[in-house]
Amino acid sequence: MFKNYSMNQLILPLDLEIKLQNNDSAFSIHHLVESIPQEALEPFLRNTGCPAYHPLLQIGLLLRKLLVRF
Numbered sequence: 001m002f003k004n005y006s007m008n009q010l011i012l013p014l015d016l017e018i019k020l021q022n023n024d025s026a027f028s029i030h031h032l033v034e035s036i037p038q039e040a041l042e043p044f045l046r047n048t049g050c051p052a053y054h055p056l057l058q059i060g061l062l063l064r065k066l067l068v069r070f
Helices: 025-034 038-044 055-069
Strands: none
């Protein structure tokens, strides 16, 4: 079981002056990560202990962090 997450969730306070451009790399990373089939994540699924963060969330964060470095 993984913790629920949504790329469309809002975290307040929301600063309406900061908006991503339509050609921002975050959208490309999001589409790439969301294209990973759920079957590829099954080896990471555990039903014991505290739910882990979703692997897609972790992959997306890692890719964004690597992209910022270059």
